[in-house]
Amino acid sequence: MPTHDAVRSEPAFLSPLAAFPAAIGRIPIRDLAPQQPENRWPAASYLGEVVPFEATVFREGHGLLRVEVVMTSPSGTTSRYPMRLVGSGTDRWRRDVQLTEQGAWRWHIRAAGDDWASWLHTADIKIEAGQDVELVFASGAALLGHSKVKAIAETRAALLDVQLTAAARLARAHDPRLAAALATHPVESLVTESPRQLLRVERARAAVGSWYEFFPRSEGAKQAKDGSWISGTFRTAARRLPGVAAMGFDVLYLPPIHPIGQTFRKGPNNSTVAGPDDPGSPWAIGGADGGHDALHPELGGFADFSYFLGQAAANGLEVAIDLALQCSPDHPWVTEHPEWFTQRPDGSIAYAENPPKKYQDIYPINFDNDPAGLRAEVLRIVEFWIAKGISIFRVDNPHTKPLDFWEWLIGVVNERHPDVVFLAEAFTRPPMMQSLAGAGFQQSYSYFTWRNTKLELEEFFTEISGRSADYFHPNLFVNTPDILTEFLQFGGPAAYKIRAALAATASPSWGVYAGYELFEHVARPGSEENIDNEKYEFKKRDWAAIAKSGTSLAPYLTRLNRIRAEHPALAQLRNLSLHWSDDDSILVFGKHLDGAFTPSGMADSLIIVVNVDPHSVRETRVHLDLTAFGLEPGDSYGVTELLTGAEWTWGEHNYVRLDAFTEPVHILAIQHPIPATTRPVRNKGVR
């Protein structure tokens, strides 16, 4: 096989016959990953994520291929990583790469004929058969050419050395020193490169974090003897921050902190009549005291807000605020910019409705009357809060606003402020939810709260850890002010442990709304939300007394967050593997991170076994695909149960007993001796 000249994919040499435009290169390279569906927006990743780069690469005939992923970091360093076939005969090549720099990465796939490997394959067979011996060695020598690299030149000489036996000459072709030399001086041909791809790498918090949500007006709220309330403030709420931080949370999310409208203000339990002292829903934004760029006066002024942010930071907490693009009838925009709403024929402004239901406390925004003006104003508001120190926005109901608006807003904001993160609170049909993530939202709420059975969870975990992880990063909230599922209402304390453990281990981001740790489980009848919902009233929780009483789930949440902090495998989403049990309610899944990608250099492997039936004690056997953890089938290994500290020896098939009334969940860490997998050089490619 002769050395081919490198032929690029552009058939420029064919002119004038080449009027026909080529859509494929000399070596076909197809179906690159990570990529969004339709390759419409760049895939999204985050600092520290281990991303499987994949492509289908094949060629005519039997010649072997070299396939690499070539990556250029945002700062301009280009590295090449060899890829491997995911399975013999698949034509699918893969390489896991950990992203170590925030920003826009450019990458592509580079394929070439591996002429040396092809020759070696042929030579092994023909020399063994005594076929064309001198021709074979002459071909090999020709491939190696007149290289000045010592190992290559020496091998070439040996191949041509008729004094040696054929076997000895062939052995020199297999010399590892030659292989090492060829790694940097490859014998290749037909070099073909895929089109350039873009990969957006966000800061880690965009996808990895433990979230806690509380209403600042409730923290430190006091009830007078006449039953009236004095609102909590940023100053009183700040006192709660050490407690939240102590549970190990990273992000504190505040519902809207703006003035609340008076007109059609909602009363307790979503009643349409509010008493004079009812505080109203924070999502009914805007009043005499201002709109989206103002603070609710009862919470304090900007100095107080700043103090709160400072205290949060001092406690290691980042504050997320709500971006709810809707207005109370009292919002300043209503009079200043009626064109941003829908006017009815009688000149009144259309309130929200789902006929015959009316939501008269809310005016939805019309994005189409003055899109330029409205975009400028929303951008101003976002910039306003960024200037105040906010860099995470939890976006309320983004699916009720145009998708192209979000694409534009997030694009423009991230261009100026790459650290700003947007979380989409969309519960709607899959195309909109996926497209919001695709168009820019760094995080998304998901259907996790309604996935409770083993089968539902297996399907859900498969979905979120599969190809959708190229752009969709779920934040698994266990509850919200809007969501208290039947599973929590009727599952007892076990349900709260089960859901927290699932959320904290399955996804790099999870979240808890205050009161979860108190097992608040009574719903407003006929609804799926808490009775006496905090959205419409103050809620006083005596955290100190509860902590003393020993009846809180806080220690459990604290332990979950500590496990998350100590196990880098839990900061990955794509590394989730499903395993098996003989019981319909015992869910088994794993999280594994190769030692090449951990700070310690040791593999990090967790086995999570969950009894998803909160009313039962279950004994069964679990069956593991040990290769998912870098082990071999049949291996024995030690495990540490991270919730209780127990230690056992496990294998492929293991007995478990999960008593929902004590511990419904095992989180087992495998005690890896030495990383069993091959160790690619950490974060380094060939330059």
Add this chain to the structure above:
Amino acid sequence: MPTHDAVRSEPAFLSPLAAFPAAIGRIPIRDLAPQQPENRWPAASYLGEVVPFEATVFREGHGLLRVEVVMTSPSGTTSRYPMRLVGSGTDRWRRDVQLTEQGAWRWHIRAAGDDWASWLHTADIKIEAGQDVELVFASGAALLGHSKVKAIAETRAALLDVQLTAAARLARAHDPRLAAALATHPVESLVTESPRQLLRVERARAAVGSWYEFFPRSEGAKQAKDGSWISGTFRTAARRLPGVAAMGFDVLYLPPIHPIGQTFRKGPNNSTVAGPDDPGSPWAIGGADGGHDALHPELGGFADFSYFLGQAAANGLEVAIDLALQCSPDHPWVTEHPEWFTQRPDGSIAYAENPPKKYQDIYPINFDNDPAGLRAEVLRIVEFWIAKGISIFRVDNPHTKPLDFWEWLIGVVNERHPDVVFLAEAFTRPPMMQSLAGAGFQQSYSYFTWRNTKLELEEFFTEISGRSADYFHPNLFVNTPDILTEFLQFGGPAAYKIRAALAATASPSWGVYAGYELFEHVARPGSEENIDNEKYEFKKRDWAAIAKSGTSLAPYLTRLNRIRAEHPALAQLRNLSLHWSDDDSILVFGKHLDGAFTPSGMADSLIIVVNVDPHSVRETRVHLDLTAFGLEPGDSYGVTELLTGAEWTWGEHNYVRLDAFTEPVHILAIQHPIPATTRPVRNKGVR
């Protein structure tokens, strides 16, 4: 809801904030079909095909949508076809359109807010509830605007007519005359158009045809008393054409008709030594008499070839020839263009090999030494045969040549000769087979011959009739000179009926290699091809005597081809539906074409029931999804068994008895009374 101005997807109005490029329009339109994977090449269709156009279209909030596919024919006529949701809540829209003009179609999806439908939905609820009555009617009137269209202006007046009851005013909004007027004068907003798509529509024969293969040298070959052979010629072979045509075949495919090499010529049964009278394999192309642009002298000259083509045409047969880009060592290229081959270090030319096996009769072409020269030569050869009257090329082993070569060749040839069809004879891994079809091959061989069990066939039929039909059109050959499967070797006559009936009904293209109708079933031991393979020797078949003996399958093949000709549903691939039986070997599938797309205007529906076990008599029940045939669940209907003429009454669940030793297959035509489905206007959209 006010009338929105139409907002295009380009956010030009946002300048100077709009530096960020938009990838999505105001109304998101995603995942268009038909499309190839990656949208790398245009999808391919053929004249008469009914193509499902689909897209995922959705919007924020609850407003209703109008979605249309807009198609511009090659001759420049633009039509708009309304699409429908494939299912409530799916966001997936679909419209079946029959392609009626050969050439490049341009199409896109057009979406808009259906403001009138949204208003009507709200109005129905609010008027019923007595809510905002005058406001609702005023909004409706505002939507209708000051139209001069009579039905619209009258409705507007009625909506505002307070003398009428609310119910009467609402009734006017539902008036069919208004709906008709709005169909051409829509009340819509936010008009968004998808990017333009291309769809290549080939002539019908590119995807619909019955193929027959014979070796012209065998037809009319004579054996002398000394055992030596006198080759058949184009003139003697022409005598067989009426017989082939009488069986109902459309395409006659000839193995290579070029001079055959002498060097390392293969003898009978692929032996490496040929006797002096052995004719050699037609695929060992080239000798003293010429190469790919020459005729084998024993077959005749160009006048004889022209006579043969004329006789074929007179019999309604189109002739396909073989394009096998490989050479015998005696091919003129070997001396004239050694750069088109791979030279070994000793100056010799590399023959084909799969070490340690050698194929010394064949020199593979090297496509990389002089790609421009080689491309020009192959193009010259293809043009040469096109000039001789050939417009179908069956391409031998295209997967052993570069994909980008085929992309270029087929592209250039079809640009000049849109009627030319290439059939890919590739049996290799899926990415290459799919990419060959994607890059331009109009037809492809498939794995059909090795799909014999019910489960295998169900999976295979699902694959070929699914999304791959956007570009992959299989030709289901039942046998070839290379393929005599175990199923045929050991299945007896029933196997031959089964496979022919499957191929002829499942796919619009199918094929038979001569001898199949004679149940030739003895394989060379250890191989999957006929003993005394015709590739290496003459084969005399006395068609007239066999026909008289009554032992031929020809009448069965004739009947199958007649059924194909009479049932337009069989000229479609995507219309295949799978049904059920209680027996592991009784396969049930359907083919259905709506009356909107048939010449008669009547729906054409076939139910094919096959006993795929050729050694058994089976009785079972078959279960049909009658909606796949435009019927309702529970319907009764008459069926005609097209192989035997029997008539029965069938329903959803039916008894069958299939005796492999007499008739292993039912092909049932449903006796439709009146087309049960709604009748879209044939081939017409809204202009």
